[in-house]
Amino acid sequence: RIQTAYLWWAIVVIGVILRVRQYFSGRSLWGDEAAIAFNLAQRTFVGLSQSLDYDQGAPIGFLFIEKLLILLFGNIDQVMRLFPLFSGILAVYLFYRIARAHIQSGMFAALLFAISSSLIYYSSELKQYSTDVMIGLLLVFVASRCLKEDVRSRDFWILGITGMAAIWLSHPSTFILAGIGLMLFFAAITRN
Numbered sequence: 001r002i003q004t005a006y007l008w009w010a011i012v013v014i015g016v017i018l019r020v021r022q023y024f025s026g027r028s029l030w031g032d033e034a035a036i037a038f039n040l041a042q043r044t045f046v047g048l049s050q051s052l053d054y055d056q057g058a059p060i061g062f063l064f065i066e067k068l069l070i071l072l073f074g075n076i077d078q079v080m081r082l083f084p085l086f087s088g089i090l091a092v093y094l095f096y097r098i099a100r101a102h103i104q105s106g107m108f109a110a111l112l113f114a115i116s117s118s119l120i121y122y123s124s125e126l127k128q129y130s131t132d133v134m135i136g137l138l139l140v141f142v143a144s145r146c147l148k149e150d151v152r153s154r155d156f157w158i159l160g161i162t163g164m165a166a167i168w169l170s171h172p173s174t175f176i177l178a179g180i181g182l183m184l185f186f187a188a189i190t191r192n
Helices: 004-025 030-043 060-073 082-102 106-115 117-124 129-145 153-169 173-191
Strands: none
Touching: 004 060, 004 082, 004 106, 004 129, 030 060, 030 082, 060 153, 082 117, 082 129, 106 117, 117 129, 129 153, 129 173, 153 173
8 A cells, every 4th residue: 555655656756857857958939939928028917818919829817827927037938937837747746636536547547647748848838738738637636526425515616616717727628617517417417
């Protein structure tokens, strides 16, 4: 049991280390990242709520968090990539929690998630993709509590509040929330 717990945590630590290593690799901003960075540097919060220049698009909550980080810590690449890094690290932890509780071969799935080169890369890119993954996993994690036998009304409130925040941070979250709504609807029908 103790060895298994260590293995789970080793997988999480590996995922975190790989993301942090990629974050500190020092690569320059590329095309789309530079376009988002230009919008963030040149616009106010109100300006970020309008159509972005250079055919860019991102959720308003993501843009506002990025703008706030720039105002607090400066307009440098590492600061602009900080929120995607945080999202990538939180995604590793959330996947670990979901895999441990709900996936038969969860440890293998968590390992694949932790070492996925695409997920590692997007954790260090000034785009919302890492945040999309984190928000999707957060919604699944919170919704899974609503399916338990000992579910309380508080669990549904948490899901509702998380869902409202998710829409501002992730475009795909609307589809995930629709799926969660259908799942909860069918779960309620089959219980009665």
